[in-house]
Structure formats: structure tokens, C-alpha cells
Amino acid sequence: xxxxxxxxxxxxxxxxxxxxxxxxxxxxxxxxxxxxxxxxxxxxxxxxxxxxxxxxxxxxxxxxxxxxxxxxxxxxxxxxxxxxxxxxxxxxxxxxxxxxxxxxxxxxxxxxxxxxxxxxxxxxxxxxxxxxxxxxxxxxxxxxxxxxxxxxxxxxxxxxxxxxxxxxxxxxxxxxxxxxxxxxxxxxxxxxxxxxxxxxxxxxxxxxxxxxxxxxxxxxxxxxxxxxx
Numbered sequence: 280x281x282x283x284x285x286x287x288x289x290x291x292x293x294x295x296x297x298x299x300x301x302x303x304x305x306x307x308x309x310x311x312x313x314x315x316x317x318x319x320x321x322x323x324x325x326x327x328x329x330x331x332x333x334x335x336x337x338x339x340x341x342x343x344x345x346x347x348x349x350x351x352x353x354x355x356x357x358x359x360x361x362x363x364x365x366x367x368x369x370x371x372x373x374x375x376x377x378x379x380x381x382x383x384x385x386x387x388x389x390x391x392x393x394x395x396x397x398x399x400x401x402x403x404x405x406x407x408x409x410x411x412x413x414x415x416x417x418x419x420x421x422x423x424x425x426x427x428x429x430x431x432x433x434x435x436x437x438x439x440x441x442x443x444x445x446x447x448x449x450x451x452x453x454x455x456x457x458x459x460x461x462x463x464x465x466x467x468x469x470x471x472x473x474x475x476x477x478x479x480x481x482x483x484x485x486x487x488x489x490x491x492x493x494x495x496x497x498x499x500x501x502x503x504x505x506x507x508x
Contacts, residue, residue, distance in 0.1 A: 284350035287339035291316060305462065313354075314436040320351055321370065321394055321434055325386050352393075364442025364494035369415035370396035371435045375404050378431050408433050417441065442492040448474060481505070 292312035299310050316338050323334040355368055372390055374382065379400035390396040401407035405424050413421045415437040424430060452474050459469040478489035480502060487502030 291338050317436040364492045364497050367439040369437045370394045372398045374400050374432045376400040445491040
């Protein structure tokens with residue numbers, strides 16, 4: 280994985296997070312830069328000309344598609360090889376039957392062979408997408424499409440992470456009926472988790488902590504705006 284790809288990927292992640300926060304300033308949103316990057320890469324392989332170049336430039340600052348693809352595959356293999364902690368990655372193209380026949384076999388073969396994607400049609404695409412996602416995320420995301428959604432074609436990347444902490448939380452770290460201040464500034468009673476972490480972050484107006492997983496390869500990092508108090 281070359282340095283240009285790493286730089287482009289991190290810049291893409293920064294832009295994605297910034298835009299997501301801007302549009303959801305009062306909400307809680309969980310988003311994966313890796314999933315979005317992979318989807319954009321798969322989408323670029325279904326496009327050509329200026330459309331293809333614009334998609335590649337958006338995710339990597341480069342139109343060198345071979346470099347982007349080989350680096351993405353390298354990143355995927357590194358992420359999945361996490362020792363005791365496992366990152367499950369899956370891709371799929373699911374369509375209604377009447378649209379599946381309109382997609383070129385060259386593209387579906389590329390998705391299968393390059394991205395190891397499941398490609399199939401379904402008469403009930405909403406249920407199929409939800410069932411596929413539930414299965415590939417180990418039950419962590421049971422539903423992503425509303426039953427009333429109007430969907431004909433769905434390109435999906437799903438990831439699920441399973442790992443144990445290097446230092447496990449214990450019952451003594453849990454305090455019930457403590458006071459918690461929510462996003463509206465109101466206080467409420469909640470069950471709280473307390474612990475002391477050894478890696479503390481404090482930079483550029485942000486503060487947070489890093490907690491390692493047992494594999495030694497992955498760390499969990501949480502950051503919030505620095506307190507004004």
C-alpha cells in the first residue's frame with residue numbers, strides 16, 4: 280500500500296466525517312470511511328470516462344485506478360488479518376429481477392472476482408438486503424432499509440468487528456443511576472461505565488482516549504471536543 284493511497288484515503292475520511300457532522304449536527308451518526316471508500320471503488324468500476332475519473336479523484340486524488348484497486352485490496356487483507364480480533368468484510372450487489380439482466384456480466388464478474396461480492400436478484404429486495412446485512416454483520420445491524428423504501432438496485436459493503444479488550448472491563452466499573460448530561464444539556468439518570476485509561480489524547484481542540492484490543496493490532500479511539508470548563 281503506497282503513501283499516496285494512504286494520504287488520499289485519510290483525506291477522504293476527513294472530508295466524509297466533516298460533511299457528515301455538518302449535515303447531522305444534532306444527531307448521532309455511525310459511518311465507516313472504509314465502507315464508503317469500497318463502495319465508491321466498486322461504483323467506479325461500473326463507470327467510464329469522466330464519471331470514473333471523478334469518482335476516483337474523490338476518493339484518492341488520483342485517476343490511476345489500478346493503483347487504487349491494488350492498494351484497497353492490500354488494505355482489506357491487512358484489516359482482516361487481525362489475530363484474536365476479527366474484522367469481517369463483505370460486499371454485494373442485489374437487484375430486483377427485472378434490473379439484474381440489464382447489468383453487464385463483465386461488471387458482475389469483476390465484483391465477484393475482485394471484491395468477492397455476492398451478486399443476486401430478489402423479488403423482495405428490501406427483505407433480502409436486510410437479511411444479507413444482518414448475516415454479514417453477525418446480527419449487529421438487523422435492518423438498514425425501511426420496509427416502505429423504493430429500491431431497485433443496492434450496492435453494499437458491510438463490516439463487523441469482533442474483539443476482546445486487552446484490559447477487560449469488570450462489574451466494579453459499572454455505576455447504576457448516575458447523573459448523565461445529554462446532547463440537549465439536560466440531565467438524566469443512567470447506568471455509567473467508569474475506567475482509567477493509560478493513553479489519553481489532548482490536541483487541536485479535541486480530547487479522548489485510546490484503548491487497545493487483545494490482538495495488539497487494533498485500538499479503539501474515542502475523541503470529543505475539548506471541554507471549555
